[in-house]
Amino acid sequence: MxxxxxxxxxxxxxxxxxxxxxxxxxxxxxxxxxxxxxxxxxxxxxxxxxxxxxxxxxxxxxxxxxxxxxxxxxxxxxxxxxxxxxxxxxxxxxxxxxDALTRVNMDFVQDVCYHGLSDLEASIRNGKAEGLKVFGQWPTIYEGLSQLPPHVQKSWFAFDHFFSDNAFPAVLRHVYKDGVKRLLDIGGNTGKWAIASSRHSPDVHVTIMDLPGQLNVAEQRISELGLTDRVSFFPSNLLDPSQPFPTGFDVIWMSQFLDCFSEEEIVSILKRCYNALSEEGYVLILEAFWDLQRFETAAFCLQQTSIYFTALANGNSQMYHSQVFIDCVRAAGFEVVEQTDHIGLSHTLLKCKKVV
Known part of the structure; x- marks a missing residue:
């Protein structure tokens, strides 16, 4: 590129x-x-x-x-x-x-971003999402996600799920090719990955770790599908560095999650992953990096999505350049042992193991 x-x-x-x-x-x-x-x-x-x-x-x-x-x-x-x-x-x-991509992007910009973007300069200067106040007084949009107006929630989830829905069918075989049995899904949101995993692999048990508000939505959906014996839930505030991660998993999985955090926060989360894993365990990260896109329009969309994070989501994260992100992986004590680009519309899968 x-x-x-x-x-x-x-x-x-x-x-x-x-x-x-x-x-x-x-x-x-x-x-x-x-x-x-x-x-x-x-x-x-x-x-x-x-x-x-x-x-x-x-x-x-x-x-x-x-x-x-x-x-x-x-x-x-x-x-x-x-x-x-x-x-x-x-x-x-x-x-x-x-065009489905155009509609999803346009609805997201109109319903989620448009009014808050007027506070972009203040967000840049102050290092926090000043535009979020158009919806509420939460520190980040994630605490308030379950309380956003219904049409805003609809556009937010449609935007989020459009890209993951496209990538998940292609990435499932990569994740479960080595017989993974116990997987920790950090930032599992509404449970889409846990559901896809349960349907793909009859032997896997997924634990979703996320904020309580998101887990309530996921738990209801999992229950409706009759998958409660295949999926567990671990509520946690991932921004609290004093909260350790649960142990005993073959793999820690994070999809479209770490782009929601600053570089320092990414390192903190990955260090807790490091402490939770055995020497044989590894981390799988599915992310879209703007510098690894096949088409300039795809890179453009990701670059502009970063501004949503600046003005509305949390004020300090973005859709990352791959090298910036991989530097965070290394700072947490991991090395990238496999990298698979061009999954779905725009994603890359990173397999990360502890540096021994």
Whole structure:
């Protein structure tokens, strides 16, 4: 991956991009509004014939003024084109409507991030998630996750699960290829990995370790699926370095978890993993690193996701460059003995063993 070593734009292209950045919030809200009011869907349904402004008014119930300003903005954004006063959908408009990744990202930015991002500069200067106050007064978003408004929770979990759901089927065979029987799932959230593991391997027992609020959600789901004999629960505040981790596991598993913490916190968590494991045990970490992506757009999405952590999640974590992350692994006394890139959409699996 070498996307960022040269400035390849002409001066005119660079100035054009600067205007897109300046009007970025406007572009976002227009695209979302055209999607959510049904404008894009109505235009798409007309096929190559297209619709006039009056026809779009009839189908959406929006005013002439509202339809006009949105369409004119949509022309500049590239969502629609117009010929003989009739509007048709572009390829970009199609992806705004139908691409699952785009929808998940857009809903996450709108419902979870948008208002809090206005406090980004304060978050950078103060080293804490100043934007989180739009939802509540918790130190991090994780303490308040179960108390967020339902539509915000829905978009948060949809964003989180979209990437793990894509990666889990591919990574299961890597995790259980050596006959793992007892696995500690740190940061197991709603229990998705524990459920997938139970269905994949009939002999594995998973213990989920997480905050009590998250475990309540996981425990209910596990019970509904009749998996209570296969999954246990260990409530813990992982940011409290005085709390040791349970022992007796073949593997400690962490998926999309350590990116929720600062470098110092990552080292602290991994050191407690070190103390909890036998010499034969190992840690498996599934993470998305922006420098290991096959496509520049994937790297871009991860880089921008970091800003959510800065302004809303906790103020000190991010989607990491792989070398920064591996330095934390080494500082905790582990070495990476296996690295498997390009799992699912964007993930890397690290197998880490104690340095003897």
């Amino acid at each position: 070498n996307f960022y070593s040269k400035d390849t734009k002409t001066a005119l292209e660079a100035k054009d991009l600067a205007q897109w950045i300046a009007f970025g919030p406007v572009v976002f809200q227009v695209a979302r509004t055209m999607r959510d009011t049904g404008m894009l869907a109505a235009v798409e349904a007309s096929g190559t014939t297209g619709l006039t402004q009056a026809e779009i008014m009839d189908q959406t119930g929006l005013s002439r003024y509202g339809v006009r300003v949105l369409l004119e903005s949509g022309l500049g954004i590239g969502l629609v084109v117009v010929n003989a006063d009739k509007y048709t959908l572009t390829k970009t408009g199609y992806f705004i409507l139908h």
